[in-house]
Amino acid sequence: MRPLRLGVNVDHVATLRNARGGTHPDPLAAARAALAAGADSITIHLREDRRHIRDADCQAMRAALTAPINLEMAATAEMEAIATALRPHACCLVPERRAELTTEGGLDAAGHAESLAPVIAALGAAGIRVSLFLDPDLRQVEAAARLGARAVELHTGTFCEAGGDARRRELDRLAEAARRVDALGMECHAGHGLDYDTAPLLAAIPEVVELNIGHFLIGQALFDGLPAAVRRMRAVMDGVRRP
Numbered sequence: 178m179r180p181l182r183l184g185v186n187v188d189h190v191a192t193l194r195n196a197r198g199g200t201h202p203d204p205l206a207a208a209r210a211a212l213a214a215g216a217d218s219i220t221i222h223l224r225e226d227r228r229h230i231r232d233a234d235c236q237a238m239r240a241a242l243t244a245p246i247n248l249e250m251a252a253t254a255e256m257e258a259i260a261t262a263l264r265p266h267a268c269c270l271v272p273e274r275r276a277e278l279t280t281e282g283g284l285d286a287a288g289h290a291e292s293l294a295p296v297i298a299a300l301g302a303a304g305i306r307v308s309l310f311l312d313p314d315l316r317q318v319e320a321a322a323r324l325g326a327r328a329v330e331l332h333t334g335t336f337c338e339a340g341g342d343a344r345r346r347e348l349d350r351l352a353e354a355a356r357r358v359d360a361l362g363m364e365c366h367a368g369h370g371l372d373y374d375t376a377p378l379l380a381a382i383p384e385v386v387e388l389n390i391g392h393f394l395i396g397q398a399l400f401d402g403l404p405a406a407v408r409r410m411r412a413v414m415d416g417v418r419r420p
């Protein structure tokens with residue numbers, strides 16, 4: 178089995194900080210704690226409305242961390258300019274609507290190929306590994322390959338919210354999409370809504386090499402502390418995929 182990396186998304190540390198407008202809790206300090214506890218990389222989403230992570234957070238993380246940073250962003254000219262100047266290890270292109278509470282679905286790579294292609298090319302030319310956040314839909318996966326994406330992150334939100342047969346069907350879709358991502362020569366990542374119960378089910382799909390997890394870990398950190406929450410998630414993942 179291939180190793181499975183854990184990317185910890187620290188957006189919601191910034192959500193809490195911004196609630197009071199000060200500097201505490203510091204997302205950079207959370208990133209350091211997550212890495213020390215076994216995370217492989219740090220994920221941050223710079224949204225158009227800057228509701229959590231802000232430009233200064235991106236710069237502080239880039240300056241201070243040697244571990245890979247995965248910048249989630251919309252495929253806009255503003256974000257392309259920020260990313261090519263920042264040069265994080267990776268960018269994950271996500272759809273973004275101002276009114277949504279969180280990223281609600283995958284990108285329509287097949288329908289928006291023309292507008293995505295130049296952004297993917299510009300990020301790639303800056304040496305950034307580009308992934309596309311997609312629903313587990315083979316048509317979208319094939320579009321990502323045609324667009325030259327190096328990775329696909331499969332949206333696990335529907336799976337995490339479903340129960341019973343619907344959950345099993347969604348897990349089958351994720352496994353099939355993961356096989357296609359891998360067969361097309363891209364890395365397969367997964368994320369959204371994962372917790373201690375759902376992460377191992379994704380870890381059992383051998384083609385998945387990275388999980389990006391945020392909201393659950395930051396919430397769990399209120400009870401157990403962030404290092405303990407990250408260590409437990411690592412143990413849960415490693416229980417299925419020994420490194």
Ligand code: PXP
Binds near residue numbers: 271369
């Ligand atoms: N991956 C992507 C592309 C996302 O947009 C998000 C949410 O920002 C996550 C992973 C993490 O999701 P969650 O916070 O639900 O763990």
